[in-house]
Amino acid sequence: MKGIVDExxxxxxxxxxxxxxxxxxxxxxxxxxxxxDGELVVPLQEIQRLxxxxxxxxxxxxxxxxxxxxxxxxxxxxxLDGPRAVEVxxxxxxxxxxxxxxxxxxxxxxxxxxxxxxxx
Numbered sequence: 001m002k003g004i005v006d007e008x009x010x011x012x013x014x015x016x017x018x019x020x021x022x023x024x025x026x027x028x029x030x031x032x033x034x035x036x037d038g039e040l041v042v043p044l045q046e047i048q049r050l051x052x053x054x055x056x057x058x059x060x061x062x063x064x065x066x067x068x069x070x071x072x073x074x075x076x077x078x079x080l081d082g083p084r085a086v087e088v089x090x091x092x093x094x095x096x097x098x099x100x101x102x103x104x105x106x107x108x109x110x111x112x113x114x115x116x117x118x119x120x
């Protein structure tokens with residue numbers, strides 16, 4: 001998979017997501033967040049646009065150590081080895097965030113000089 005580093009230094013990876021395995025695919029661009037140990041965080045407005053089904057409420061620990069309850073949804077992401085069922089946490093941010101749960105057993109290379117990202 002290939003991505004880019006934008007002019008603000010964000011490592012971005014395009015993703016194809018589906019609300020269910022039978023739904024039409026949608027493209028989103030996720031910001032690689034190596035401090036996030038989950039799978040995917042998506043702004044609530046984007047979750048609603050994609051029509052993702054609600055799954056549960058999850059407890060999350062934020063970077064400042066505080067704990068919050070967040071709504072979680074499900075979707076399918078086209079990944080290197082095929083469709084992957086994913087828990088999506090809703091937030092009020094501007095960008096979808098892709099966590100390190102996606103990168104286990106993979107090689108992530110971010111080249112800020114050439115503004116390229118690759119995932120193998």
